[in-house]
Amino acid sequence: MTLMNAKGSPTTPIPLDPGGRIRFGIEPRRPYTVRAISEHFVLCTRQRDFATTGEFVYTVIDWRNGIRGPVNVIGQSCDVSTDEQCRDLLHDLEAGRWEISHRNRVQLDILDRGES
Structure with a gap:
């Protein structure tokens, strides 16, 4: 069951808490942990596949545009x-110094959320 399926348009935020878990439709077997929340964005991380402890992959949820992805820096690192x-x-x-990558963004597709 899909909790939220945005089509790249403004999306009403759902309640999330730091430390909570979230799964996305495009990678359902790799849950992310909510790490930080602001008015329009949520930053989530998960352990990088086949990496040592402490190496993370991240994604940023953008409620205003119904998308998620890395920021637009070289290598998204x-x-x-x-x-x-x-x-x-x-x-x-929030200050507009960065934005979600146009090249690597995907539509927001949240399968479920829960506690870690």
Whole structure:
């Protein structure tokens, strides 16, 4: 069952809490952990496949556009190893210094959410 399926348009945010888990339709077997929340964005991470502990893959939910993806920096690499770094990244998104990558974004498709 799909909890939310946005078509790249403004989406009403659903309640999420830091530390909660979320699964997306495009990668249902790889749950993410909610790390930081702002007014328009949510930053989620998961352990990078086949990597050592502490190496993360991240995605940012953009409620205003009904999309998610990495930010538009070269290689989409941002250090998201601490909660403070996650909050700083969201602050930069809210301030308009960054945006979700146009090339690597996908439509928002949330399967479910839960506690970690």
